Each structure stands twice: as C-alpha cells, then as structure tokens.
Amino acid sequence: MASRTDASPATAPLADDLTRRFTATRQLSLDLVVRLSDADASVQSMPDASPAKWHLAHTSWFFETFVLRDHCPGYSLFDDRFAYLFNSYYEAEGPRHARPRRGLLTRPSLDAVRDWRGHVDAAIVKALPTLSPAARALVELGIHHEQQHQELLLTDIKHLFAQNPLGPAVWDAPDSAIANEVAQFSADSSPSSAAAGPLRWIAGTEGIVAVGHEGEGFAFDCELPRFSALLAPHALANRPVTNGEWRDFIADGGYRTPSLWLSDGWAWVQAEGINAPAYWEGDRQFTLAGWQAIDPAAPVTHISFFEADAFASWAGARLPTEFEWEAAAAGYDPRAGQQLDVAGPVHPAAADGAASDGAALAGMFGGVWEWTGSAYRPYPGFRAAPGAVGEYNGKFMSGQFVLRGGSCATPRSHVRASYRNFFYPHQRWQFTGLRLAKDL
Structure with a gap:
C-alpha cells in the first residue's frame, strides 16, 4: 500500500489529538513484534516482503525525514547512515539499499531500531505543540503510513513463518473458529x-x-x-x-x-x-x-x-x-x-x-x-x-x-x-x- 495525504494547513489536526494517535500507533507497531526474536525480525522471505525490523525502521525514517529534519530546526539525525538503509522508493531522497536485499541487514539490531524509534518518538511528541499546520499534516500522513506498514508487517511475518517446516505460531490461537x-x-x-x-x-x-x-x-x-x-x-x-x-x-x-x-x-x-x-x-x-x-x-x-x-x-x-x-x-x-x-x-x-x-x-x-x-x-x-x-x-x-x-x-x-x-x-x-x- 502506498498513498499520500491531501490535508491542507487549514485542516491540519490539533496537536493534542495528534499526539494521542501518534503514540498509540507507534506503540501498536512495537506490540506487533514483541514475540519476535532478532532473527525473526531480520529475515526477508521474498522480494515483495520486508523484514519486520525494516518496517519498524522505515516508519521511523519517515517521521525523522519529513517532519523532524525538514520542520524542526536544530534536530540532529539519530544516525545519518540510516537514510540509505531505510528509504523505500523516494528518488528525491537519494540512493537506497536495494529492496530485495533488505533481509541482509542483520545490523542495526532490533534493539537498536527500537532505540531509534524511542528517540524519534520523543522528538515528535516534544515538537508537536509548536509544529506548523503543514508539519502536523505530515505527522497525520505518517500515522496513516505507519498503519499501512502495520498490516504489511503482519502479512510479511506470516509469509516468513509459513516457510518454516515447523509451522511456528506467532501467537497462540484464540478461542475462535480457527482454534476449536x-x-x-x-x-x-x-x-x-x-x-x-x-x-x-x-x-x-x-x-x-x-x-x-x-x-x-x-x-x-x-x-x-x-x-x-x-x-x-x-x-x-x-x-x-x-x-x-x-x-x-x-x-x-x-x-x-x-x-x-x-x-x-x-x-x-x-x-x-x-x-x-x-x-x-x-x-x-x-x-x-x-x-x-x-x-x-x-x-x-x-x-x-x-x-x-x-x-x-x-x-x-x-x-x-x-x-x-x-x-x-x-x-x-x-x-x-x-x-x-x-x-x-x-x-x-x-x-x-x-x-x-x-x-x-x-x-x-x-x-x-x-x-x-x-x-x-x-x-x-x-x-x-x-x-x-x-x-x-x-x-x-x-x-x-x-x-x-x-x-x-x-x-x-x-x-x-x-x-x-x-x-x-x-x-x-x-x-x-x-x-x-x-x-x-
């Protein structure tokens, strides 16, 4: 899935509501990978899919690049090498690591990506009350962008685990039609x-x-x-x-x-x-x-x-x-x-x-x-x-x-x-x- 917002500055969301939805969205992404090991989160099962760790990193790159870098004077990038690793397809942002080779990125580790997410999240939350309407519209876009990646993250994990002859489960089956x-x-x-x-x-x-x-x-x-x-x-x-x-x-x-x-x-x-x-x-x-x-x-x-x-x-x-x-x-x-x-x-x-x-x-x-x-x-x-x-x-x-x-x-x-x-x-x-x- 790939899309963009048409929200104008006049319709940019209010900072308090945006902060709530931003933090909830960012937390759900972490919750979705809580049962994954670093190895689980690093492997790529096919060119159409991406490692779970890459999804967590790319969505952070999106906020850091389009909001913090461009709209928050004085912000310093967490690691200036990450832009090359975690840009997806934005030609205007320069060269990037090839999509079919994302599964070769054993470093940075999953914990390092989590640390980067925490750094970006803290900076966004601190900046939100003073961001311009145009910048808040970009945060809104980033939330919906991350929601798209949450679904992709789940389907990519499913495809990965399906390749394992042991048929491992990510979560235990609930009391539902697929478990009775x-x-x-x-x-x-x-x-x-x-x-x-x-x-x-x-x-x-x-x-x-x-x-x-x-x-x-x-x-x-x-x-x-x-x-x-x-x-x-x-x-x-x-x-x-x-x-x-x-x-x-x-x-x-x-x-x-x-x-x-x-x-x-x-x-x-x-x-x-x-x-x-x-x-x-x-x-x-x-x-x-x-x-x-x-x-x-x-x-x-x-x-x-x-x-x-x-x-x-x-x-x-x-x-x-x-x-x-x-x-x-x-x-x-x-x-x-x-x-x-x-x-x-x-x-x-x-x-x-x-x-x-x-x-x-x-x-x-x-x-x-x-x-x-x-x-x-x-x-x-x-x-x-x-x-x-x-x-x-x-x-x-x-x-x-x-x-x-x-x-x-x-x-x-x-x-x-x-x-x-x-x-x-x-x-x-x-x-x-x-x-x-x-x-x-």
Missing part, C-alpha cells in the same frame, strides 16, 4: 458453506454517483478529487465468497480450466503450479496462530486478482467495479467489522450478518480486502504533491488493480468508503478476497 475442534474435520465431514448463510444478490446504486473523498478528514491523494461516475444497473453479493465455495471451485476443476482465466492468469497458474489459495495445504491453512483447519464459512483469502476473476467467471458473475463497491459501502460504518485493534493473531472470520436474511451487505469493512475489476489509475484532475511525498502514489498507477474495504489486519479507523488499496494481479500474500457482482 474444527481442527479435526476432513473435507468429507466438514460443514458446508451454507453455514455462512446463502449468497443473495442486492441491487446496487445506478445512475450518476459522486465518488472519491469528501470532507475535511484525512484522505490519500489517490482518493481525490471527488467526481461523478455513471453506474449501470448491477447487483452485489450480500457477503464475500467463502472457503467452502472456493473448495467447490477447486473440486469442479477451476484451476484446470483455461477458459475461466485471463491469459496472463492462466500463464501464471501454469508457471507457478497454482492449485489453491496461498497457505492452503489439504484441509488446513497456515495462519499467524500456526496451522489451523480451514473454516468453510469464513471468507476465502490470500487469492490473487487472477484467481478472483477466474472464480467470478466460474460463478457466472464478475468482480465489482471500484465505484460500484464505493457507492454500496457509503452507507456502512468503516470502523465496523473485523479489523486490527491489538496485537495478536488475526485471521478472517465469517462476516457479521452473513447468516441474516441477506437484506444488507455483510463484511464490507474488515475481514478481507475485496478485489475489484478496476485498474489503479488516477481520477480526473489528479495531481501529485510537489517534493518527495508526491512520489507516494502517482508513480504506482500502472499495472495494478484496486481493492476495497480493509481486512482483519487493517488497523481500525484506517479505512473509509473511498479508500483505494492496490496490488499487482499476481500478488496474494495480503488478506485478499472477493465479493461477486453481476449486471442487471
């Missing part, structure tokens, strides 16, 4: 996906609708400017697709039927030997609580755009456009649903309301990110901000697809109806799922 006796069932004896409630179609908004962020609250620049979109008659499924339904797709030869797949998707399936969502192995799946039974009623997750699109074709449906999704989500509470609140195991559970009469859309926020059929491109009138922070979004608007709604690993209060996440169509280490749509 369901761990013993087999494919033949498992409950059917009907436990999630029948899939029903709910007519969506049609005609001209306003999309994009509106109001004085925080938004990333890719959500702007607000504009009008035309929606044809359509319907959305009342809930996300479940694991049980995905099993049916597999059993019906979904991964062996080229007519269901986009050409690039079929080439990917063939080249990578894909035959199930990531982390599936028979009747179990790897979670942050270790190997657990697959709950057929829970939303399917860790699927690529290619897989989501193929499933929709198999189901005689399609993926929603991002504007169909946004228009539908506008009436729901973005702070609701299964989202990240505290450190601990996270895994999608059956969406609230999924077993209801189907009159409402369940799980619009939290649970799993929902793939849309929309390419990640700029809105009419989009303008990137000047300077380094302007590199946050615009340069990534090529070859990626939009996801909406947040996941079980998204910090609560981070998403809204207009929020646009984006990944390449083959990527699936995030908590990604789908909701079906169809034309009327």
Whole structure:
C-alpha cells in the first residue's frame, strides 16, 4: 500500500489529538513484534516482503525525514547512515539499499531500531505543540503510513513463518473458529458453506454517483478529487465468497480450466503450479496462530486478482467495479467489522450478518480486502504533491488493480468508503478476497 495525504494547513489536526494517535500507533507497531526474536525480525522471505525490523525502521525514517529534519530546526539525525538503509522508493531522497536485499541487514539490531524509534518518538511528541499546520499534516500522513506498514508487517511475518517446516505460531490461537475442534474435520465431514448463510444478490446504486473523498478528514491523494461516475444497473453479493465455495471451485476443476482465466492468469497458474489459495495445504491453512483447519464459512483469502476473476467467471458473475463497491459501502460504518485493534493473531472470520436474511451487505469493512475489476489509475484532475511525498502514489498507477474495504489486519479507523488499496494481479500474500457482482 502506498498513498499520500491531501490535508491542507487549514485542516491540519490539533496537536493534542495528534499526539494521542501518534503514540498509540507507534506503540501498536512495537506490540506487533514483541514475540519476535532478532532473527525473526531480520529475515526477508521474498522480494515483495520486508523484514519486520525494516518496517519498524522505515516508519521511523519517515517521521525523522519529513517532519523532524525538514520542520524542526536544530534536530540532529539519530544516525545519518540510516537514510540509505531505510528509504523505500523516494528518488528525491537519494540512493537506497536495494529492496530485495533488505533481509541482509542483520545490523542495526532490533534493539537498536527500537532505540531509534524511542528517540524519534520523543522528538515528535516534544515538537508537536509548536509544529506548523503543514508539519502536523505530515505527522497525520505518517500515522496513516505507519498503519499501512502495520498490516504489511503482519502479512510479511506470516509469509516468513509459513516457510518454516515447523509451522511456528506467532501467537497462540484464540478461542475462535480457527482454534476449536474444527481442527479435526476432513473435507468429507466438514460443514458446508451454507453455514455462512446463502449468497443473495442486492441491487446496487445506478445512475450518476459522486465518488472519491469528501470532507475535511484525512484522505490519500489517490482518493481525490471527488467526481461523478455513471453506474449501470448491477447487483452485489450480500457477503464475500467463502472457503467452502472456493473448495467447490477447486473440486469442479477451476484451476484446470483455461477458459475461466485471463491469459496472463492462466500463464501464471501454469508457471507457478497454482492449485489453491496461498497457505492452503489439504484441509488446513497456515495462519499467524500456526496451522489451523480451514473454516468453510469464513471468507476465502490470500487469492490473487487472477484467481478472483477466474472464480467470478466460474460463478457466472464478475468482480465489482471500484465505484460500484464505493457507492454500496457509503452507507456502512468503516470502523465496523473485523479489523486490527491489538496485537495478536488475526485471521478472517465469517462476516457479521452473513447468516441474516441477506437484506444488507455483510463484511464490507474488515475481514478481507475485496478485489475489484478496476485498474489503479488516477481520477480526473489528479495531481501529485510537489517534493518527495508526491512520489507516494502517482508513480504506482500502472499495472495494478484496486481493492476495497480493509481486512482483519487493517488497523481500525484506517479505512473509509473511498479508500483505494492496490496490488499487482499476481500478488496474494495480503488478506485478499472477493465479493461477486453481476449486471442487471
């Protein structure tokens, strides 16, 4: 995830509220790694992922660089070598350590990164009461930036631990669907996906609708400017697709039927030997609580755009456009649903309301990110901000697809109806799922 704020000095948050949210966000990042060893936090499992230690350091570099260095006269960098190590992709900030080689940074140690975080945190808290509105807007951006990295940190840890033949758990499983006796069932004896409630179609908004962020609250620049979109008659499924339904797709030869797949998707399936969502192995799946039974009623997750699109074709449906999704989500509470609140195991559970009469859309926020059929491109009138922070979004608007709604690993209060996440169509280490749509 990558984005930038459009907050202007006139709408910059008040210092007291900002201090509270800054300290809470920074503490949650530390809480998420409290059970990791220095080795756990240093290893990189693939080029798309980053070590947990790198996430902790990069978010600190962001605050030190864009707030303390640029807006606090007299501030001295904690270590001037860290900018090279922990810059991510900001060309305006100079050269950087190559992304695929982040896992080679055994030094600085995890404890040294924690010390740096403490230094940066103390300096930000001390400076906040006297920061200019423009600088406070950058602190606001940094908070949301760190929340994005909290989710990436969790999914990167999960990918790392899944490579270990021992299947270690980061946290003990809670008393939930992924920890009860369901761990013993087999494919033949498992409950059917009907436990999630029948899939029903709910007519969506049609005609001209306003999309994009509106109001004085925080938004990333890719959500702007607000504009009008035309929606044809359509319907959305009342809930996300479940694991049980995905099993049916597999059993019906979904991964062996080229007519269901986009050409690039079929080439990917063939080249990578894909035959199930990531982390599936028979009747179990790897979670942050270790190997657990697959709950057929829970939303399917860790699927690529290619897989989501193929499933929709198999189901005689399609993926929603991002504007169909946004228009539908506008009436729901973005702070609701299964989202990240505290450190601990996270895994999608059956969406609230999924077993209801189907009159409402369940799980619009939290649970799993929902793939849309929309390419990640700029809105009419989009303008990137000047300077380094302007590199946050615009340069990534090529070859990626939009996801909406947040996941079980998204910090609560981070998403809204207009929020646009984006990944390449083959990527699936995030908590990604789908909701079906169809034309009327």
